[in-house]
Amino acid sequence: MENVRDNVTGRHKYELDTPCLLIDVGRLRKNLHTMQKSVTLSDKKLRPHAKTHKCSVIARMQIETGAVGVCTAKLGEAEVLAERGIEHILITGPVVLPLKADRLLGLIERCGSLMLVLDSREQALLLSEYCGERDMRVDVLLDVDPGLGRTGVSASKALELGRFIMELPNLHVRGIQAYAGQVQHIASYEERRKKSLENMQRAQETFRSLCDAGMDGDIFTGAGTGTFDIDTQVEDLTDLQVGSYVFMDAEYRNIGSALDPRSFTLFEPALTILTSVVSCNQQGFVTVDAGLKSMYRDGGKPMVSYPADREYSFDWFGDEYGKISFSGKMGTLKQGSVFELIVSHCDPTVNLFDHFYVIEDDRVVDVWPIDLRGKSA
Numbered sequence: 001m002e003n004v005r006d007n008v009t010g011r012h013k014y015e016l017d018t019p020c021l022l023i024d025v026g027r028l029r030k031n032l033h034t035m036q037k038s039v040t041l042s043d044k045k046l047r048p049h050a051k052t053h054k055c056s057v058i059a060r061m062q063i064e065t066g067a068v069g070v071c072t073a074k075l076g077e078a079e080v081l082a083e084r085g086i087e088h089i090l091i092t093g094p095v096v097l098p099l100k101a102d103r104l105l106g107l108i109e110r111c112g113s114l115m116l117v118l119d120s121r122e123q124a125l126l127l128s129e130y131c132g133e134r135d136m137r138v139d140v141l142l143d144v145d146p147g148l149g150r151t152g153v154s155a156s157k158a159l160e161l162g163r164f165i166m167e168l169p170n171l172h173v174r175g176i177q178a179y180a181g182q183v184q185h186i187a188s189y190e191e192r193r194k195k196s197l198e199n200m201q202r203a204q205e206t207f208r209s210l211c212d213a214g215m216d217g218d219i220f221t222g223a224g225t226g227t228f229d230i231d232t233q234v235e236d237l238t239d240l241q242v243g244s245y246v247f248m249d250a251e252y253r254n255i256g257s258a259l260d261p262r263s264f265t266l267f268e269p270a271l272t273i274l275t276s277v278v279s280c281n282q283q284g285f286v287t288v289d290a291g292l293k294s295m296y297r298d299g300g301k302p303m304v305s306y307p308a309d310r311e312y313s314f315d316w317f318g319d320e321y322g323k324i325s326f327s328g329k330m331g332t333l334k335q336g337s338v339f340e341l342i343v344s345h346c347d348p349t350v351n352l353f354d355h356f357y358v359i360e361d362d363r364v365v366d367v368w369p370i371d372l373r374g375k376s377a
Contacts, residue, residue: 005367014338018276019290023356027270035245036066042232049243052347054372056084071241076375082111090115097126117143119153124165131170139174146180146199158206175219178203184226189256196227200234247271249346250300269342277337285325292319299345306340
């Protein structure tokens with residue numbers, strides 16, 4: 001990484017080899033502070049998701065900006081963050097036991113502030129048993145399904161499972177998690193608001209039932225970037241697991257918001273990808289070197305932010321290639337011409353690269369490793 005940094009520091013961003021990922025550090029800092037201020041004013045806390053940026057440098061920045069901790073989706077991501085000295089990590093997905101028992105118990109020993117989620121008796125029993133063998137106790141959250149159907153226990157069975165886990169000797173139930181991922185990208189802000197509040201208020205009823213049943217818990221975590229200013233209206237929600245706000249992408253920019261029914265622009269596109277023209281033999285379009293192996297396809301279509309001299313439209317053109325169409329003549333476009341794009345879906349796109357080029361005033365000021373890349377187990 002030092003060699004990469006030494007070779008590019010001070011270089012203009014459009015002189016970099018492509019495809020590559022850029023972070024506009026000014027926009028990134030603005031996004032961090034905008035979200036932190038909004039959540040703080042709502043009397044909530046921030047527990048942002050590292051699965052978006054997969055970078056321990058940014059996780060540390062989030063905590064320094066005021067977050068109470070960070071989330072990871074996978075055990076492997078949490079292991080890297082712990083190695084980098086990041087504490088107060090919540091793993092938001094189920095950790096399969098006994099397959100990952102040794103790794104998980106080792107992480108619990110190294111990171112005493114670690115929290116896990118549970119949604120079944122079997123996994124709760126195994127976790128309590130393994131922790132008991134090493135004389136350990138771990139904080140857990142009951143994962144409650146708010147309608148997504150992916151993980152979590154249904155609301156109708158949550159109280160029963162929660163009571164069962166509370167009786168296990170080596171587990172401390174701190175509260176619940178309820179993440180309604182299915183509503184985050186609903187285009188209409190009002191429809192998104194209605195559905196998210198319905199889901200989260202049902203989860204709130206579960207949280208209150210568990211408190212009445214004797215749960216010594218203080219955490220009700222959930223929400224996402226698409227509902228960050230909606231779910232704060234849920235009284236008992238304590239913290240938000242927002243992720244994409246740090247970078248933003250085409251998928252999020254194309255949904256309505258409280259400020260604009262057509263777009264979501266409160267958070268700026270801090271993450272972009274550079275791609276170069278590799279062929280310009282056709283009329284009306286050029287072929288560029290960023291395709292499916294450089295950008296994740298699911299989500300909104302990548303948006304051209306540079307050059308801005310006319311309307312450009314990106315389309316997929318194969319594993320290695322993309323197509324950028326335009327009206328009129330080729331103009332100054334030639335082999336090697338650079339385009340800058342807002343990516344379709346930031347989380348899986350980041351996972352395709354080894355590092356970010358950090359940009360300030362259009363020049364490279366640093367290189368940050370994507371050190372959680374590939375940690376999918």
